Amino acid sequence: MTPLVTLLETSARVAPGLLTADAWDLVRRVPVCCADPAHPQLAALRSAGVDVTVLAELAEVPWSDEPGGCPLGPVRSVATAAGASEVVWLPEPAGAWPGPTAAVDAHLRAHATGEPRDGVRLLAGTHDLPGARLLDVVAVMDRLRSPGGCPWDAEQTHLSLAPYLLEEAYEAYQALEDANPADLREELGDVLMQVVFHARVAEDATDGPVDAGGGRFDVDEVAAGLASKLVRRHPHVFGDVDVAGADEVVTNWEAIKKAEKGRRSVTEGVPLTQPALSLAAKLQKRARKAGLPADLVVTAAPNPAGATRGPGAPPADADLAAVVASYAGADKLDEHGVGELLFAVVALAAAAGVDPEVALRARARAFRDLLSAAEESAHTDGVEPAEQDAAGWRTRWSPAGS
Secondary structure (H helix, E strand, O other), X not given: OOOEEEEEEOEOOOOOOOOOHHHHHHHHHOOEEEOOOOOOOHHHHHHOOOOEEEOHHHHHOOOOOOOOOOOHHHHHHHHHHHOOOEEEEOOOOEOOOOOOOHHHHHHHHHHOOOOOEOOEEXXXXXXXXXXXXXXXXXXXXXXXXXXXXXXXXXXXXXHHHHHHHHXXXXXXXXXXXXXXXXXXXXXXXXXXXXXXXXXHHHHOXXXXXXXHOOOEOOHXXXXXXXXXXXXXXXXXXXXXXXXXXXXXXXXXXXXXXHHHHOOOOOOOOOOOOOOHHHHHHHHHHHHHHOOOOHHHHOOOOOOOOOOOOOOOOOOOOHHHHHHHHHHHOOOOOOHHHHHHHHHHHHHHHHHOOOXXXXXXXXXXXXXXXXXXXXXXXXXXXXXXXXXXOHHHHHHHOOOOOX
């Protein structure tokens, strides 16, 4: 009777020896063999009393795809010599770098299914947990940045990679707008690559760990920090806090975040490098949540340069100004109207020789300074800024800088 060959598939993402009950039962009953003397499972199996025969010579044979080209004969001979009706073959773990036995494994897998076919079957010896493929990404990046890897990847720094982080995020956003799931999956992968890339660059830092004031950390610290943050900021899931709905979740999140960061101003933590329009929107949103009266949001900010349009500056286009005025004076603005208004403002700025991005960024920064100053004034008076009434805000709001 021809012995059955069972390919025992294992994963490089699971520690050696952590096999399923069926796998352990099988390797203890029948002969086991492999072609790689450095197979990750060898030490674990042998320490458990399982004898493994290494057929190193199989790795040197150029196996073909023709019938009979698979190394079944030498493998079955191990079972025959032991008087067994079945033999286990250990292919390289899934997710590992292709090694000297890759050709052997490929030929055997071509014959294998869950059920015996042509005298070969496949048995899962380990099972990956959800997210296990992330370990592959980390391993690939480590290979690229290590000696003998990619010279381009090896010379990158946080600053040299910064443009790609923005670019990949924008491309993912584009896939969202296009409602294209296939593109979104790919672009999210590119964003993930940037996260892993930066973590690997940080791992190579030579100025000590972050906790000691240096710049060194690794991807595990990034993941651990994220997991810990998610648990802390979801006490209604991982603790005993009750919430009435999503709005209360957001309120709790902001309160926990404020306590963690020790921030005195709602403007802290707002990245000033984001596009001017989103910067202005973010600052205004935080100001409203802090209780700043709506009319103070649009109070003219001081012009530190005291600049005015010079006599040589081109006059603003009257038609464009009229468009802006008509939309700005509308009783109600919908999405279309807001889009038209913003588009007209950009055109108006161009007619005046002004870069709208620079102008709006400057205005947003001025607003941030006003808001921070008003908050600091409240702190000085022993008042929590978000707890003061409209009169308190007006008293401390000083657009003239006085």
